[in-house]
Amino acid sequence: MFKVMRNGENRIDVEFSGKLDSAEMRVALDELIEQSEGIEHGLMLYRIGDFSLPTLGALGVELSRIPQLFRFVRRFDRMAVVAGKEWLRKASEIEGALIPGLQIKAFDLTQEEQAEAWLRRE
Structure with missing residues (x-):
């Protein structure tokens, strides 16, 4: 399952669980990209449930859209990742260190309130 919801003028919330194939990744x-249209200095809350690695086809779709994804990421200043698995939280923060202009902070499933507070801070 992959669900994206616009949550105000400059925020989107994403919920992901399961495994994505190429059609689902598309x-x-x-x-x-559609839900993030018009966002500047955005915020994103990313909830990761039961995670499975995407299929090779899904990774191919993602790689084919790298230019669009770079434009997408530049719309956001902060992303809070809420995940139950430690390795997903670590990977998210490493990704944040590699993307200029985007702060990513990871939180455990029990810390969603702290994630919300971190996103709202000025």
């Missing part, structure tokens, strides 16, 4: 990326 839909997910289209939805992310």
Whole structure:
């Protein structure tokens, strides 16, 4: 499952669980890009449930859209990742260190309130 919801003027919330194949990845990326239209200095809350690695086809779709994804990421200043698995939280923060202009902070499933507070801070 991959769900994207616009949550105000400059924020989107993403919920992800399961495994994405190439068709689902296409839909997910289209939805992310569409929901983020017009956002500047945005915030994102990313909830990761039961996670499975995407299929090779899904990774191929993602790689084919790298230019669009770079434009998408530049719309956001902060992303809070809420995930139950430690390795996903670590990977998210490493990704944040590699993307200029984007702060990513990871939180455990029990820390969603702290994630919300971190996103709202000025």
